[in-house]
Amino acid sequence: MSLHPTLQPYADAWAHSVEAISDLVQPLVEGEWNRRTPCPGWSVRDIVSHVIGLDCEAMGDPRPIHALPRDLFHVTSDHQRYMELQVDVRRHHTAPEMTSELEYTIIRRNRQLRNENRDPGTKVRGPLGVEITLEEAMRYRAFDIWVHEQDLRTALGEPGNLDSPGALVTRDYLLDALPGVIAERVDAPRSSAIVFDVSGPVEFLRTVRIDIKGRATLETAPALGPAASLSLDWETYVRLACGRVSYQAVADRVKTEGDTQLAERILRNFTVTQ
Template sequence: MSLHPSLQTYADAWTHSVEAISELVQPLVEGEWNRRTPCPGWSVRDVVSHVIGMDCEMLGDPRPIHTLPRDLYHVSNEHQRYMEMQVDVRRHHTAPEMTSELEYTIIRRNRQLRNESREPHAKVRGPLGSEITLEQSMRYRAFDVWVHEQDLRTALGRPGNLDSPGAYIVRDDLLAVLPKVVAKEAGAPANSAVVFDVHGPVDFLRTVRVDAEGHGTIDGAVSLGPAATLTLDWETYFRLACGRVTVDSVADRIKTEGDPELAAAILRHFVVTQ
């Protein structure tokens, strides 16, 4: 048997992004590994450590036994502590150690994917000891690795791949939570609509509609007379949603029309990743 067809999209996206990451970091000299990335609290080395660590967990490797320092300002909850463990344990690794472990992990994961015969609904280990499906796990890895590829590109001044396979997985996952952001978090009024007009390498027009009970849904139809319209580029959209930039720092890249208080409330609650 081989990889289930419904998992192939995630495998392809992961492969594309992780190979791009490998290519980006292979020529780096020691000092460049310490550059800050847009991911809060993490350097280039930290981002690559996270990618390695999470894929080692996909391989079933045991988690490191390691005590985190108490002064990590960007670690404030259990989920962040869980993610930080694989990062902090590699903080003193050299550039050759990092690139060789990354390459070895990619080889092992590619072998695992070639031999993967489990069904998409098979249960696997998730963060914090949770159980999730194999499909959820692979989708999460595709999302995560693409966003971190972009973190590295920003830190290293090497833009690109804004419309690669992982970008569309990220787009769909971010759009899936948009109704909650608009209807619940931002408190859009009942029987209203909010339009998101996103342009750039990945472009889309979506309308979030809030019904009489305050529940939100999303579709691609144009809304006449929306309560608010937000127009922005794809890079700003995902960086904002993933907590890589603040609203104030990209205010000149966002155009809003309609109810200014509703638009501001939506942008205040736009971050949806932990």
């Protein structure tokens, strides 16, 4: 048996992004590993540590026994504390230690994926020990690693792969979360519609429709007379949805029509990552 067809796109997206990350960091000198990235509180080294750590956990490795410092300003939730452990334990690793561990992790993970024959619905251990399906785990991994590839590209001034396999997984992942953002965080009028028109390497037009009970659904058909419409490029959409930038910082890259106050509330509450 081999990897289930449902899982193959996520494995391919992961492989594409992790190889890109390896290529990006391989030539870095020691000081460049400390560059800040758009991911709050994390340097280049921290992101690579996160990539290594999550892939090791996906392979069943035990989590490190390590006490986090109390002065990490960017760590404010249980989810962030969970993610920070694999990062902080590597904060003093050298550049050769980081690149060699990354390469070894990629080799091990590729071997595991080649031999993966479990059903997509198999329950596996997810973040914070919560059980999720294998499909959910691999989908999240493909999304997460592509976003962090983009963090590294921004920090290192090496743009690219905005339309890679990971970008397409990320598009679908973020769109799945969009109705929840509108229904739970934004006081959108009932029986209304909000249109998102995204351009660039990954382009799409989607309508979030709110019914009379306040429930939101995602549609591909454009809405006539929407309560608000937002037009922005793909990179800006990702940076907003992943909490890499405030909406004020990219206001000149977002065009809104209709109810401007509603559009502003949407942009203020756009982040879906934790």
